[in-house]
Amino acid sequence: MTRTRQTAPPTATRAEVGKWNDQIAMLNKSLDPYGIGQSFQKVARGWLTHPQEFAAALGELAASLQSLQLNTCLLACGVKPLHGITPARDDTRFTDSMWDEIPAFSLLKQYYLLYTHWLQETLYETPGVRAKDKRRATFWARQWLNAIAPTNYLLTNPVAVRKFWESGGASFANGIRIWLDDLRAGDVQMVDRAAFTVGKNLATTPGAVIYRNALMEVIHYQPTTERVHAIPIVITPPWINKYYILDLNEKKSLVRYLLDQGFSVFLVSWKNPTADQADTTFDDYLLQGMVQAIEVARAVCRVPQVHAVGYCIGGTALAALMAWFNHVHPDAKDVPVAHWTLLAALVDFSRPGAIEVFIDEDTIDTLEQIMAHQGYLDGRDMGRTFRMLRSNSLIWHYFVHGYLYGETPPPFDVLYWNTDVTRMPRAMHGYYLREFYLKNKLIEKDVIALAGHPIDLARIRQPLYAVGCEEDHIAPWKATFKIAGKISAPARYTLSSSGHILGIINPPITPPRRSYWSGAAGEEPPEAWLKQQKETKGTWWKNWTAWLARHCGPQVAPPPLATKTYPKLDDAPGLHVREA
Numbered sequence: 001m002t003r004t005r006q007t008a009p010p011t012a013t014r015a016e017v018g019k020w021n022d023q024i025a026m027l028n029k030s031l032d033p034y035g036i037g038q039s040f041q042k043v044a045r046g047w048l049t050h051p052q053e054f055a056a057a058l059g060e061l062a063a064s065l066q067s068l069q070l071n072t073c074l075l076a077c078g079v080k081p082l083h084g085i086t087p088a089r090d091d092t093r094f095t096d097s098m099w100d101e102i103p104a105f106s107l108l109k110q111y112y113l114l115y116t117h118w119l120q121e122t123l124y125e126t127p128g129v130r131a132k133d134k135r136r137a138t139f140w141a142r143q144w145l146n147a148i149a150p151t152n153y154l155l156t157n158p159v160a161v162r163k164f165w166e167s168g169g170a171s172f173a174n175g176i177r178i179w180l181d182d183l184r185a186g187d188v189q190m191v192d193r194a195a196f197t198v199g200k201n202l203a204t205t206p207g208a209v210i211y212r213n214a215l216m217e218v219i220h221y222q223p224t225t226e227r228v229h230a231i232p233i234v235i236t237p238p239w240i241n242k243y244y245i246l247d248l249n250e251k252k253s254l255v256r257y258l259l260d261q262g263f264s265v266f267l268v269s270w271k272n273p274t275a276d277q278a279d280t281t282f283d284d285y286l287l288q289g290m291v292q293a294i295e296v297a298r299a300v301c302r303v304p305q306v307h308a309v310g311y312c313i314g315g316t317a318l319a320a321l322m323a324w325f326n327h328v329h330p331d332a333k334d335v336p337v338a339h340w341t342l343l344a345a346l347v348d349f350s351r352p353g354a355i356e357v358f359i360d361e362d363t364i365d366t367l368e369q370i371m372a373h374q375g376y377l378d379g380r381d382m383g384r385t386f387r388m389l390r391s392n393s394l395i396w397h398y399f400v401h402g403y404l405y406g407e408t409p410p411p412f413d414v415l416y417w418n419t420d421v422t423r424m425p426r427a428m429h430g431y432y433l434r435e436f437y438l439k440n441k442l443i444e445k446d447v448i449a450l451a452g453h454p455i456d457l458a459r460i461r462q463p464l465y466a467v468g469c470e471e472d473h474i475a476p477w478k479a480t481f482k483i484a485g486k487i488s489a490p491a492r493y494t495l496s497s498s499g500h501i502l503g504i505i506n507p508p509i510t511p512p513r514r515s516y517w518s519g520a521a522g523e524e525p526p527e528a529w530l531k532q533q534k535e536t537k538g539t540w541w542k543n544w545t546a547w548l549a550r551h552c553g554p555q556v557a558p559p560p561l562a563t564k565t566y567p568k569l570d571d572a573p574g575l576h577v578r579e580a
Contacts, residue, residue, distance in 0.1 A: 007167060073136070076103075094109050115226055152249050190415045196416045198242075205221055205256045207221035207222050209269075210562045210569060213292065214288070216270055218566075223266070225558075231307055232297045233548070234306045234308050236268050240382065243577060257541055272579040278425055285317060295336070300560065300566055302559070304336070305336055305338065319347045324451060344474070355389065359437045369434045376429075379423055418501075419472050460488060463492075464483065464489060466480060466492070469496050491520070491521050494543060508541060514538070518536070518543050
């Protein structure tokens with residue numbers, strides 16, 4: 001019998017091992033671009049290294065389950081329990097009375113809420129783990145918990161069962177049709193898109209496009225009063241969405257409201273960039289966009305200075321531009337902006353809100369790889385990200401009402417605007433995410449340079465009116481408040497009720513639905529500032545326009561809609577806003 005000689009396996013070199021590790025890391029990143037697994041690994045290690053605390057947390061869960069089982073017994077005996085688990089104030093999934101009147105569904109709701117509250121609280125209190133990692137794990141756990149909610153399934157949703165029974169199955173059949181339509185569209189449809197047309201029943205305020213370049217158009221709106229304030233208003237909307245959120249219709253239009261209060265209004269309408277504009281930079285948005293729009297308004301109105309307004313990322317860019325202006329012009333009188341307004345805009349990104357779960361080195365690397373291939377970031381991808389921040393109201397609500405209840409999406413103008421997405425150029429968006437969100441360089445002195453000049457927010461000497469929104473999950477109000485302590489100028493801060501959109505698009509109505517708090521602001525903590533302010537019912541628009549009237553000069557004859565230098569190129573809303 002011959003014996004086969006065994007040889008030792010070849011020994012891998014250090015370079016080969018390193019290459020394999022890199023390949024494994026790339027595979028992990030491709031399978032888990034947001035680092036979800038790493039987040040849960042960190043909290044798992046945190047609890048495993050603190051067994052006594054984990055045992056105490058499990059004990060709390062066991063005690064709560066025992067109490068809930070007692071409630072089950074009471075319900076079985078026909079006795080209504082004294083205490084129950086209630087949903088959070090903003091959780092509208094269980095508002096139908098059937099969730100309380102039918103014992104089986106009531107208990108299902110109670111068990112779901114109990115486990116949901118316990119798991120999120122336990123993850124958030126993980127010992128020995130960074131707060132950011134705990135917030136990230138809690139966020140992703142919440143996505144899973146929202147997905148498995150009993151409201152999302154036909155047989156565990158009493159409202160869906162009732163609608164199925166009352167309609168003879170028609171609600172379910174209609175839901176299947178809606179589901180198939182959404183499959184073809186590639187997304188859950190939130191709105192009846194056939195109900196709206198830009199220029200017909202959206203963005204209808206009369207005006208003219210008087211300047212156009214490869215990046216934007218400038219719209220000058222037709223005055224509605226016989227006299228106007230001498231200093232015009234130049235508005236920079238976010239380029240993440242289209243501008244007409246500020247001009248939805250006659251009743252909701254911020255632009256029309258400003259015109260009716262006697263102001264000259266100019267507005268930037270950004271182009272929806274294509275792959276050909278991949279190399280467009282943040283500097284380009286400042287110089288070719290905002291600076292050019294300001295120059296157009298100054299020339300048409302024949303004034304040395306304007307009032308500038310920036311919304312969301314447009315406000316972030318405006319803050320950077322104001323710091324740039326004040327570096328370029330040592331004399332404040334030479335700065336072409338006399339005073340300015342920020343609407344729900346971040347400058348300090350240390351606590352940017354729920355979006356921080358998507359902001360880390362690995363995620364941005366992944367996005368940059370996608371943008372390097374496409375030349376841009378598709379707005380639909382960004383839209384899905386923002387919807388995950390409020391998945392119950394922006395994803396599962398439409399899932400349930402469409403697929404389970406068979407209800408067609410409503411004709412809601414704000415939702416239509418929200419789905420009318422834009423693209424982000426590779427160079428600009430990569431810079432914005434990395435330098436502002438990830439590294440938070442905008443608040444540092446002379447650390448970043450824009451258009452060849454180092455900037456420092458402390459150089460800004462022009463009065464500021466800043467607005468934040470109480471329920472804003474994109475630009476949290478306590479973060480937007482910080483601009484008041486960063487500049488060398490008087491600042492007035494106004495906090496509006498509601499969120500990132502409806503807190504800003506907040507027209508006067510009777511009776512008022514919302515309220516606001518407003519007062520001088522500085523370096524004090526936002527909580528201390530809020531305690532000193534009085535709540536006022538109604539819209540902050542009236543407070544703002546009163547402030548503007550004191551700053552925007554005397555009443556004069558309206559400027560011409562167009563001039564020889566800046567002739568009318570098109571009627572508002574122009575061409576760029578219609579681009580898909």
